[in-house]
Amino acid sequence: MTARILDGKAVAARIRAEIRQAVEERLRSGLPRPGLATVLVGDNPASQVYVRMKRRACEEVGFASFGYHLPATASQEEVEALIRELNQNPEVHGILVQLPLPKHLDEERILSLIDLHKDVDGFHPINIGRLAQKGRKPLFVPCTPAGVMVLLEEAGVNLDGARAVVLGRSNIVGMPMALLLIRANATVTVCHSHTRNLPEETRRADMLIAAVGRPRMVKGDWVKPGAVVIDVGVNRVEDPTAPKGYRLVGDVDFDEVKEVAGVLTPVPGGVGPMTIAMLLKNTLRAAELADMERMSL
Numbered sequence: 001m002t003a004r005i006l007d008g009k010a011v012a013a014r015i016r017a018e019i020r021q022a023v024e025e026r027l028r029s030g031l032p033r034p035g036l037a038t039v040l041v042g043d044n045p046a047s048q049v050y051v052r053m054k055r056r057a058c059e060e061v062g063f064a065s066f067g068y069h070l071p072a073t074a075s076q077e078e079v080e081a082l083i084r085e086l087n088q089n090p091e092v093h094g095i096l097v098q099l100p101l102p103k104h105l106d107e108e109r110i111l112s113l114i115d116l117h118k119d120v121d122g123f124h125p126i127n128i129g130r131l132a133q134k135g136r137k138p139l140f141v142p143c144t145p146a147g148v149m150v151l152l153e154e155a156g157v158n159l160d161g162a163r164a165v166v167l168g169r170s171n172i173v174g175m176p177m178a179l180l181l182i183r184a185n186a187t188v189t190v191c192h193s194h195t196r197n198l199p200e201e202t203r204r205a206d207m208l209i210a211a212v213g214r215p216r217m218v219k220g221d222w223v224k225p226g227a228v229v230i231d232v233g234v235n236r237v238e239d240p241t242a243p244k245g246y247r248l249v250g251d252v253d254f255d256e257v258k259e260v261a262g263v264l265t266p267v268p269g270g271v272g273p274m275t276i277a278m279l280l281k282n283t284l285r286a287a288e289l290a291d292m293e294r295m296s297l
Contacts, residue, residue: 003229003257003264006151012273015150016061019280023062026287034287035064036094036120036279037086041079041105042072047098054096057276063283066092072102079110087115093290094120094283099172117289120282122146123171131179139289140282145177147274148209148230149184155263157207157228159184165205166190167218167251173211173232181209198222210251220256228263232271 027033036058040051051067058065068082079101086092095118101107111123119127122142130136152159164186168174174190181188191201199222202208210218211232223229233251250267258264265271 002259003261004155005258006155006230006263006265006270008147008151008265008270008273011151011154012147012277015277016057016280019277019284020061022284027062031291032091032287033062033064034093034283035066035091036096036283037066037068037089037092039068039070039079039082039086039095039097041070041074041098042102044100047100051098054276054279057280058283061280063280064091074102074105076105076109079105080113083110083113087113087118090290092118093286094118094279096121096279099123117293118286120279120286122176122282128171128176131176131183140285141180141278142172142176143278143282144173144211144232144271144275145180146278146282147271148177148232149180150278151230151265151271151274152207152228155228157263159186159207162186162206163204164188164207164209165202166209166211167202168192168209168211168213168232170211177209177211177232212251214251215249216251216253218252218257220253220260223257223260225260226262227260229257229261229265230271231265231267234267234272 023034038051038054040047055065055067070078086095095114097110112125114124116124116126116139119140122140127138127140130138164181166174166178169190169192178188178190189201191198195201202222203224205224205227207228209230209232213233215235215237229252231250231252235249236246237249239247248268
């Protein structure tokens with residue numbers, strides 16, 4: 001068996017084209033251009049790359065892009081003051097604070113200060129709380145888990161009653177991913193560093209979501225034959241033959257798992273492009289919510 005490879009680039013390109021068309025229609029109708037503000041604190045190289053990618057994606061679909069870069073020494077008060085300023089700016093429909101923040105900053109307080117209607121990353125405690133409650137609906141869902149759900153839908157995966165295993169319990173991916181799968185009526189197990197007999201747990205999964213940040217951790221004999229495997233991890237490994245001296249690999253040993261799984265996402269080109277596509281989709285929704293609020297006044 002060789003797994004069917006899900007092309008996240010192609011799905012994300014289609015979503016971005018739909019968003020670009022929606023922006024053009026907004027502008028023809030006299031509605032404001034959606035605007036996204038990115039807040040970067042410090043000089044983390046990976047964070048700088050991610051912010052550049054997000055700003056470039058905004059420009060490609062016709063969004064206004066506002067970039068704010070504070071030094072690593074920025075105080076809690078300085079960051080909070082910037083968030084409050086962006087909350088009041090009508091040209092900014094979405095606010096993205098790039099994580100991780102420097103350790104001296106109170107991440108939870110900063111995220112909770114973002115206007116709920118501008119929380120396009122979906123990390124506000126109220127949005128996460130609504131996601132965790134039956135019968136409640138968050139305004140925005142975290143982008144990476146939302147992108148995974150779109151890929152599963154594209155693959156025609158039936159989640160109802162399926163056994164799902166999520167490797168990793170981070171606030172950014174693992175926990176919201178588990179909550180989304182539960183909402184889709186999957187039976188979910190969350191595994192982590194204290195899980196006993198980890199390969200035994202993963203072999204039970206009809207679908208396996210790997211989000212632990214350990215290169216090629218998931219081996220072929222960890223996977224149930226025919227399972228759906230979604231690789232969220234992005235890890236740099238040294239490779240002297242590569243132009244940059246390294247290459248990107250996932251949390252899944254792709255070469256091994258592709259011979260066992262029924263469906264598999266590659267790294268790069270799988271979940272990564274979907275994350276940015278869902279951020280753009282959330283920002284467009286934020287602009288539409290602002291339209292409705294303005295019209296109701």
